[in-house]
Amino acid sequence: xxxxxxxxxFTLVLLTIFAFLLGxxxxxxxxxxxxxxxxxxxKGQIVIDYFMGxxxxxxxxxxxxxxxxxxxxxxxxxxxxxxx
Amino acid sequence: xxxxxxxxESHPPGDFAIWIIIYVELLTFALLFAGYxxxxxxxxxxxxxxxxxxxxxxxxxxxxxxxxxxxxxxKAVQSVKNMTQKSTKSxxxxxxxxxxxxxxxxxxxxxxxxxxxxxxxxxxxxxxxNTFFMFYLLLTMFHFMHVILGLIILGNIYQRTKHAGYTPDxxxxxxxxxxxxHLVDLLWIVLFPLIYIIR
Numbered sequence: 001x002x003x004x005x006x007x008x009x010f011t012l013v014l015l016t017i018f019a020f021l022l023g024x025x026x027x028x029x030x031x032x033x034x035x036x037x038x039x040x041x042x043k044g045q046i047v048i049d050y051f052m053g054x055x056x057x058x059x060x061x062x063x064x065x066x067x068x069x070x071x072x073x074x075x076x077x078x079x080x081x082x083x084x
Numbered sequence: 085x086x087x088x089x090x091x092x093e094s095h096p097p098g099d100f101a102i103w104i105i106i107y108v109e110l111l112t113f114a115l116l117f118a119g120y121x122x123x124x125x126x127x128x129x130x131x132x133x134x135x136x137x138x139x140x141x142x143x144x145x146x147x148x149x150x151x152x153x154x155x156x157x158x159k160a161v162q163s164v165k166n167m168t169q170k171s172t173k174s175x176x177x178x179x180x181x182x183x184x185x186x187x188x189x190x191x192x193x194x195x196x197x198x199x200x201x202x203x204x205x206x207x208x209x210x211x212x213x214n215t216f217f218m219f220y221l222l223l224t225m226f227h228f229m230h231v232i233l234g235l236i237i238l239g240n241i242y243q244r245t246k247h248a249g250y251t252p253d254x255x256x257x258x259x260x261x262x263x264x265x266h267l268v269d270l271l272w273i274v275l276f277p278l279i280y281i282i283r
Contacts, residue, residue, distance in 0.1 A: 005162075009155040013148060016276075020144040023281035036277050043273050051154045051266045053161075053259075057093040061103070065270070068110045072117050072274060079121035080282065084128070 008050045015039045033080055037073050044069040097161075098260030106267045109230070113271050116226070117278060120219040127215065132283045134216035137207065142200045143280035146193050147272060153189030154269040156182045157238070157262045160245075164255045173248050179258065180245035183238055186265070190235045197228055220279055227271055234268045237261040 018039055022032050045066060049055035054062040096103050124131045160182035167175030204221075211218050241261045244250060250258055 005155065005158060009151065012151045016144065016147045016151065019147075019277050019281055020140065023140050023277075028281065028283045033282055036281060040274060040277050044270055047154065047266055047270045047273060051158050051269065052263055053097045057096050059092075061096045064107060065110060068114060069270075069274070072114050075114075075118045076121045076278060076282070079118070079125055082125070084125060 005050070008046055012043055012046055015043050030081065034077070037077055041069060041073050044073075096263070098256055098263045102260045102263050106263060109267060109271070113223075113226075113274075116219070116223055117274060120223065120278060123215050123219065130214055131216045134214060134220075135280070135283055137204070137209070138220070138280055139200060139203065140280050142196055143276050146196050147276045149189050149193045149196070150269045150272050153186040153193070154266050156186035156189065157265050160186065160241075161255075161258055161262045164245075164250045164258050167250070167252055167255075169252060172251055176245045176248040176250055179250065180242060183242045183245060187235060187238050187242065190231060190238065193231055194228070194235075197224065197231075201225075223275055223279060227268070227275060230268050230271065234265045237264055 019036055022028060022036055028036075048062065048065045048069070052065070054065065160179040163175050163178040163182065201224075204217075209217050209221075211221050238261060241258050244257065
């Protein structure tokens, strides 16, 4: 697909603007934090797949950073959502 | 970004040694990210109050800067990977232009960060001010050093493209450097919402 890379970059920009607006507008309650973490996962996975180019390599090499990302964001979510 | 292929590569782009370094870096930062997230639970009020001192706009701008620089680096890699024996010179020239733009973005990141650090230190904040600032300074300064190292690597790639040093058979170096630069981007993508936004 032509301009695939540009679309990828633009998606990352849009998701970054979304994250910034959540913070700027103080929309940081529990539901929005889940959305924020989800958007962060999407951004990270885009970087892993399309910028690092791991979408085109053996699955095990793609899985290592993907599992890292999922683990880190799950830990952050656990720390945030577990009752104090 | 690589071209569409039906058969997947057996190894990730670049020298495999860089991937060992990348995995170690990912693990190190994972511990710091988790450390921050769970330490926050011990004093949410302090973390939320301290976070207000940070400039979210600066973090936002730096995220855009790193994403864009990564895009430029991918364009440089594409130029080199798609070259033929006949287009070696022009492909290196094109890569050189993209790497230069990526470096420009990298330096912009450092300048924005230095302004932020200057503001923070101007308030008398240090590593020992409180747990939030300990993690903030540790994470952002550690990442800052990674950006500097990434820029040194990009500088070397830039020099090589200037001398048309990449050929259709030898472009592993630019992929190796690019992989490291994308790591720097990936780490910031997690760091930005964690430190600047979530409260």
